[in-house]
Amino acid sequence: MARIQLLPPELANKIAAGEVVERPASVVKELVENALDAGATRIDVQLVDAGKTLIRVADNGEGMDRDDLKLAFEAHATSKLETVEDLFHVLTHGFRGEALASIQSVSRTTIITRRADSPVALQLESGGGTQHEIREAAGGFGTVVEVRDLFFNVPARRRWLKGDSTEFSHVVALMQAIAAANPEVGVSLTHGERKAFEVPPGQTQPERVKSLYGDKFSDGMLELHDYEAYGRLDGYIAPPSVHRPNSKGLLLFVNRRPIKDRSLVQAVILAYREFLPPGRYPMAVLFIEVPPDSVDVNVHPAKTEVRLLEQNRIFSLIKSALSEKLINSGVLPGIKLGAPTAYPQARPDSPFEPTWDVPSSKARIFNDASEQQARDAEHRWSEARRVLEDAVGPTVS
Known part of the structure; x- marks a missing residue:
C-alpha cells in the first residue's frame, strides 16, 4: 500500500481554509471582493457577534445561474481565469477559486442568487463541507451569502479568535479600505442593530475619502496627482498637523487592491520625517495604478502583498510627490519650493x-x-x- 495518498477534498479544503480564512474579516474580504467582481454597485454587510455567529453579504451584482452555482463551492473553480497567461494580467480581485470552498468547509454557508434574466432565485447550502442540492427560493437580483458559526468544526481556530471589539475593528478597517477604493459603489456595514457606516454610490474619489475618514483628516486634506510612464499616483494626504501614534493611518492601494508594503510605507514616512514629532506617523490614502503585467498579485494567501516590477521607481515617485506637495502647499511655514x-x-x-x-x-x-x-x-x-x-x-x- 502506498504511503503517499491524495487528501480527501474535505480535508484539503480545511487545510486551505487555514490560509484563506484567518478571522471574520478574511471572510468579509473574500465575499465583498466577489461582489465587486460581479459588478455590484451596492454591497451591504451585516455581522452578528463580530462575524463569529453570522456574516451576511448582499449585493446587486450579476448573480449566478444554476450551472455556475453548482461549482460555487468547488475548489479551484473560477470564472476569472482561463489560461496561465491570464495570471499575469489579473484585472479582478479574486482569481484562485479558493474562497468559497474554504469558507464553506469551516462554516455553515448559504448562497441565494438570481440573475436578471431568471424568474426565480436559486439557493445552495453547505455545512462543514457537506453540500446540499440546489433549490428555488425567493430573492431579488444579485447574490446574498450567509456564513454562520464560523469555525464551528475547528474548535482550536474558534478559540484563537479575539474579542468582538477587536474582530469588529478588523472588519471596519477592511470595509473602509474597500469602500475608499471603489467610490462608485455604495457600501454599508452593520453590527447587530448598529450601523457602523454607510456611503452612497456614485461619489468622486475625494468625496469618498472625506466621507470615510472624518473632518480632522478632510478639513486640511491635500490632493496630489502625479504620473510617469510606469505608473500613476493619486493621493489624499493630511497636513503634518494631523498625525497618529502608529502607521495605521497610511493606506496603500495598487490597482484598487488594498496592500501592505513596508517599503512604500517608508517612502511616505520619509517624505514627512522632518515635519512630524518623534514617534508620530502621517495619515495618507494613496492609489497607485500600474499596468496589470507589471504587478504580481499572486504572492500572498490573502492577496495583501504584491510584487511591483518598478518598485524602486514607485518608491521614488511617492516620496518626491509627497515632499513637493507638502512644501508647495503652504502648510510648512517659511519654506516654499x-x-x-x-x-x-x-x-x-x-x-x-x-x-x-x-x-x-x-x-x-x-x-x-x-x-x-x-x-x-x-x-x-x-x-x-x-x-x-x-x-x-x-x-x-
Whole structure:
C-alpha cells in the first residue's frame, strides 16, 4: 500500500481554509471582493457577534445561474481565469477559486442568487463541507451569502479568535479600505442593530475619502496627482498637523487592491520625517495604478502583498510627490519650493541675514555679529538646506 495518498477534498479544503480564512474579516474580504467582481454597485454587510455567529453579504451584482452555482463551492473553480497567461494580467480581485470552498468547509454557508434574466432565485447550502442540492427560493437580483458559526468544526481556530471589539475593528478597517477604493459603489456595514457606516454610490474619489475618514483628516486634506510612464499616483494626504501614534493611518492601494508594503510605507514616512514629532506617523490614502503585467498579485494567501516590477521607481515617485506637495502647499511655514535662488553665505566676519521671516524673539540669533553666533547661524542654514534637499532634491545654490 502506498504511503503517499491524495487528501480527501474535505480535508484539503480545511487545510486551505487555514490560509484563506484567518478571522471574520478574511471572510468579509473574500465575499465583498466577489461582489465587486460581479459588478455590484451596492454591497451591504451585516455581522452578528463580530462575524463569529453570522456574516451576511448582499449585493446587486450579476448573480449566478444554476450551472455556475453548482461549482460555487468547488475548489479551484473560477470564472476569472482561463489560461496561465491570464495570471499575469489579473484585472479582478479574486482569481484562485479558493474562497468559497474554504469558507464553506469551516462554516455553515448559504448562497441565494438570481440573475436578471431568471424568474426565480436559486439557493445552495453547505455545512462543514457537506453540500446540499440546489433549490428555488425567493430573492431579488444579485447574490446574498450567509456564513454562520464560523469555525464551528475547528474548535482550536474558534478559540484563537479575539474579542468582538477587536474582530469588529478588523472588519471596519477592511470595509473602509474597500469602500475608499471603489467610490462608485455604495457600501454599508452593520453590527447587530448598529450601523457602523454607510456611503452612497456614485461619489468622486475625494468625496469618498472625506466621507470615510472624518473632518480632522478632510478639513486640511491635500490632493496630489502625479504620473510617469510606469505608473500613476493619486493621493489624499493630511497636513503634518494631523498625525497618529502608529502607521495605521497610511493606506496603500495598487490597482484598487488594498496592500501592505513596508517599503512604500517608508517612502511616505520619509517624505514627512522632518515635519512630524518623534514617534508620530502621517495619515495618507494613496492609489497607485500600474499596468496589470507589471504587478504580481499572486504572492500572498490573502492577496495583501504584491510584487511591483518598478518598485524602486514607485518608491521614488511617492516620496518626491509627497515632499513637493507638502512644501508647495503652504502648510510648512517659511519654506516654499520655487526657482533656484542665490542665498547669502554666512561668514564669521559678517552677520547672517535669513531670507525667511524670523520671529522677533529669535532675531538676536541672526543680528549678533559675534563670531560664534555667525558660525551657529551658518550651521543652522546648512541643516535647513540639507532637510530641503533630502525631501525634494537640490533646489538651492
